[in-house]
Amino acid sequence: MSTHRPAQQGTPLHGVLEPVVVSAGFELDELDVHTVGRRHTVRLVVDADAGVGLDDIARVSRAASAELELHEDLIPGSYTLEVTSPGVDRPLTLPRHWRRNRLRQVLVRLATGDTLTARVGDAGEDSVALLVDGRLRDVRYADVAHAAVQVEFRRPPAAELRALGADEDTTDDDTTEDEDDS
Numbered sequence: 001m002s003t004h005r006p007a008q009q010g011t012p013l014h015g016v017l018e019p020v021v022v023s024a025g026f027e028l029d030e031l032d033v034h035t036v037g038r039r040h041t042v043r044l045v046v047d048a049d050a051g052v053g054l055d056d057i058a059r060v061s062r063a064a065s066a067e068l069e070l071h072e073d074l075i076p077g078s079y080t081l082e083v084t085s086p087g088v089d090r091p092l093t094l095p096r097h098w099r100r101n102r103l104r105q106v107l108v109r110l111a112t113g114d115t116l117t118a119r120v121g122d123a124g125e126d127s128v129a130l131l132v133d134g135r136l137r138d139v140r141y142a143d144v145a146h147a148a149v150q151v152e153f154r155r156p157p158a159a160e161l162r163a164l165g166a167d168e169d170t171t172d173d174d175t176t177e178d179e180d181d182s
Helices: 012-023 056-068 095-100 159-163
Strands: 001-005 027-035 039-047 079-084 105-110 115-123 127-132 136-138 143-149
Touching: 012 027, 012 039, 012 056, 039 056, 056 079, 095 115, 115 136
Parallel strands: 039 079
Antiparallel strands: 001 027, 027 039, 105 115, 105 143, 115 127, 127 136
């Protein structure tokens, strides 16, 4: 029999692992425990404004593993520890998710049912500025039913980036190397 339960804030496991992640310079975005029989998988999703690299994942994994060894009573039996960063398909649910995806293209489904394809601008505590069809629109998080980053295979249009106040080096219009110079 398989059970899947996200560990909530305030649980002993969360209380042990969150300080480890924070001391490494990251945020514990998600803590999930999945059990199959007597075997457990503990999955940590860590994130930071500057992103998370493979070396960071390895460092957090070693630190979390060492801490779990000190608290072996929290996970009965054997377990596998997985440490990862959020994928591109993670829904944007918190202001920090929006801030970390500034200038990225997103697909937003509003509570009204309307759908927007937009580029993310400045994100505050209650709302985010979205560039929709060349116009800035302030959207309250409470009005968003679902939002996710869209993978782009081309450089974002410089005009859109400028409209969102991007730095000059971000809005560089140079052609890419694989474009034809004919």
